[in-house]
Amino acid sequence: MPIAVYLLGLGIFAQGTSEFMLAGLLPNVAADLGVSIPDAGLLVSAFAIGMVVGAPVLAIGTLRLPRRTALIAFQLVFVAGHVVGALAPGYGVLFATRVVSAFAYAGFWAVAAAAAVSLVPADAKGKALSVVGTGLTLATIVGVPAGTVLSQHAGWRAAFWGVVALTAASLVSLLAALPVGRPGQGELPSIRREIAAMSRPALWVSYLLTTLSFGAAIVTFSYLTPLLTEVSGLPASLVPAVLALYGVGGLLGMTLGGRTADRHPLRTLFLGIGGLTAASALLALTAENLPVTIALVFALGLTGYLTNPVVQSRVFTLAPTAPTLAPAVNTSAFNVGITLTPMLGGLTIDAGFGFTSVAWVGAAVGAAALGAALWAAVLQRRTEARTVTGRAPGAVDARREVLTAAD
Helix, strand or coil: CCCCHHHHHHHHHHHHHHHHHHHHHHHHHHHCCCCCHHHHHHHHHHHHHHHHHHHHHHHCCCCCCHHHHHHHHHHHHHHHHHHHHHHCCCHHHHHHHHHHEEEEEEEHHHHHHHHHHHCHHHHHHHHHHHHHHHHHHHHHHHHHHHHHHHHHHCHHHHHHHHHHHHHHCCCCCCCHCCCCCCCCCCCCCCCHHHHHCCCHHHHHHHHHHHHHHHHHHHHHHHHHHHHHHHHHCCCHHHHHHHHHHHHHHHHHHHHHHHHHCCCCCHHHHHHHHHHHHHHHHHHHCCCCHHHHHHHHHHHHHHHHHHCCHHHHHHEEEEECCCCCCCCCCCCCCCHHHHHHHHHHHHHHHHHHCCCCCHHHHHHHHHHHHHHHHHHHHHHHHHHHHHCCCCCCCHHHHHHHHHHHHCC
């Protein structure tokens, strides 16, 4: 695997730390800026909305730029946003920097995925994307807890400066490691060609699959702390350790998914989503049993991230002539799931169904994701059946896998 792929993962780690660490900084931010915690919580929503909108917009806007240039530009904007955020005199300025930073991060994600795929052979796309995505998993295991500890000892602004330093280090490393130009791309990029490739129905089913599968994984995690303390009886001091266990499961799932995404994509999807749905339902039924709950938290991380490399690599297969826009919209699909499913979980809690209800939401969304996976398999089977001549290398194996999965 080229070193540049790992350095792209470092960039995701640095910026992904900022995406999630704010959840641990909300009390300090609210107290320092004189706003309520719910108002401070809107800073998280602002970042998610910026991600949803920013990925496709910036993917199109920078399509003609060399990927190295675009990635460095996005990181410069991200660093500038966090410098201003760290110095923000009030809530309004900080809110604006979160939106701007999310735009830049979304653009980086989209172009980084395309760049990673262009640096490896066709049969290693899933593995390359798992390496890049591992940066985000490590952000939840290492970056977010580190940012929380730094905030507790030196204030929330210190956590922002830490992200600035990490991102700057990533920027310098990518300047040195990324090739100039557009490796592996023989013709000039075309906005018209990329948009035309987006018309394939199977691609939008894949986006639905991304939203549902990751939404099912994130909804329970979003409310895991109160579930552990209020229902399972875990001491608050041990919550970080259990959250880290979830992250370890996610890292293992991402690694395993990266190894199977290219050879057995549909099997990996069904195994991961099926396991996630089952683990969510079991957690809803056994949340009062602390040892079982801890084991299921690990299982949630493992199964939730197992499918991540597949849903990322599928879009390159389904839209090979849209190597920048297709993954950009997939980034938006991830963030739609991150935004909507925790809202559904919050509604069930507000309705009086308790914290275990979010696990039922996860199971329900997981079941819907299984339906989307079946839909994707049927569409692929029909495509393979219609393709009588001119099959690409590996198409017969792909068709055989679809038939196996459908059975």
